[in-house]
Amino acid sequence: MRNVSTALTIAGTDPSGGAGIQADLKTFQELKSYGMSVITSVVSQNTTGVKDVHHLPSEFLKSQLEAISSDMPVHALKTGMISNMEMMKVIAEWIESIPAPYVMDPVMVATSGDALIEEESRGYLRDHLLPLASLVTPNIPEAEYILGDEVESHDDMKNAAEQICTRFGAGAALIKGGHMKGEAIDFLYDGKRIHEFTSERIDTNNTHGTGCTYAAAITAFLGQGHTLPDAVEEAKYFVTEVIRHSFDLGQGSGPTNHFATREEVFNKWL
Numbered sequence: 001m002r003n004v005s006t007a008l009t010i011a012g013t014d015p016s017g018g019a020g021i022q023a024d025l026k027t028f029q030e031l032k033s034y035g036m037s038v039i040t041s042v043v044s045q046n047t048t049g050v051k052d053v054h055h056l057p058s059e060f061l062k063s064q065l066e067a068i069s070s071d072m073p074v075h076a077l078k079t080g081m082i083s084n085m086e087m088m089k090v091i092a093e094w095i096e097s098i099p100a101p102y103v104m105d106p107v108m109v110a111t112s113g114d115a116l117i118e119e120e121s122r123g124y125l126r127d128h129l130l131p132l133a134s135l136v137t138p139n140i141p142e143a144e145y146i147l148g149d150e151v152e153s154h155d156d157m158k159n160a161a162e163q164i165c166t167r168f169g170a171g172a173a174l175i176k177g178g179h180m181k182g183e184a185i186d187f188l189y190d191g192k193r194i195h196e197f198t199s200e201r202i203d204t205n206n207t208h209g210t211g212c213t214y215a216a217a218i219t220a221f222l223g224q225g226h227t228l229p230d231a232v233e234e235a236k237y238f239v240t241e242v243i244r245h246s247f248d249l250g251q252g253s254g255p256t257n258h259f260a261t262r263e264e265v266f267n268k269w270l
């Protein structure tokens with residue numbers, strides 16, 4: 001048995017701490033995985049939106065990835081914001097050499113409405129990175145882009161999850177229902193069947209970073225050896241609780257709460 005499980009995030013930054021690398025590392029820590037991070041872009045953003053972006057050169061991205069794989073085991077990894085094709089190529093090549101579950105959050109547009117990926121690189125993400133993913137976790141607009149079709153009902157969500165695997169080659173797909181009305185229902189197609197994960201909809205505007213946090217929690221649980229449906233079930237509980245206890249911080253869409261609820265909520269994993 002391992003004495004520690006590692007989890008790696010490859011993503012952009014959020015200096016306000018709610019999304020991206022910062023949200024992922026907080027999640028890994030809360031869930032008792034050893035967190036590691038490789039930065040794609042340094043993003044100047046806060047709860048109100050993105051102000052500026054600096055992309056790291058792809059050679060430097062490669063150097064960060066090799067610094068990890070030449071030295072440490074990677075038990076599970078996730079990707080978030082990858083803005084351009086050059087970075088996607090470097091990451092795809094590296095992931096092919098890593099024998100660990102890979103969770104892809106196909107980040108395209110921030111909650112604030114700002115684009116986080118170049119328009120012309122979206123197709124590359126779908127055609128070259130998505131087939132490497134053990135699990136892809138699109139929200140509704142991301143699922144619509146991948147499929148080129150509208151996703152408007154729960155039946156559409158189930159169909160989208162299955163199609164993303166059979167037509168585009170992901171190992172499994174989790175379609176998230178945060179952008180729907182009513183209960184917050186997500187559908188997982190694991191290559192064999194559909195699983196449903198439901199929570200009540202919490203009445204809050206503080207959902208900055210929920211997609212990052214959810215994918216990071218799934219990654220941590222997969223690295224610890226949970227089965228995929230079990231990892232999603234545990235992560236759904238986690239993301240629901242951090243939304244329920246979210247902070248009214250900042251002037252926009254506030255962040256989820258990984259701290260104040262620690263004893264009350266996280267006893268389960270302490």
Ligand SMILES: Nc1ncnc2c1ncn2[C@@H]1O[C@H](COP(=O)(O)OP(=O)(O)O)[C@@H](O)[C@H]1O
Nearest residue numbers: 139176177178179184185200201202210211214
């Ligand atoms: N208001 C809410 N109440 C409860 N769960 C929510 C709420 N908004 C989103 N979720 C859940 O948070 C997770 C992230 O979903 P979603 O918001 O759709 O993705 P993204 O953050 O990538 O846009 C999903 O499990 C979704 O069901």
Ligand SMILES: Cc1ncc(COP(=O)(O)OP(=O)(O)O)c(N)n1
Nearest residue numbers: 012019020110111208209210211212
């Ligand atoms: C660097 C970075 N990565 C991802 C996001 C997206 O976060 P957010 O806008 O809150 O959307 P979800 O995490 O809820 O999908 C970001 N803003 N910055």
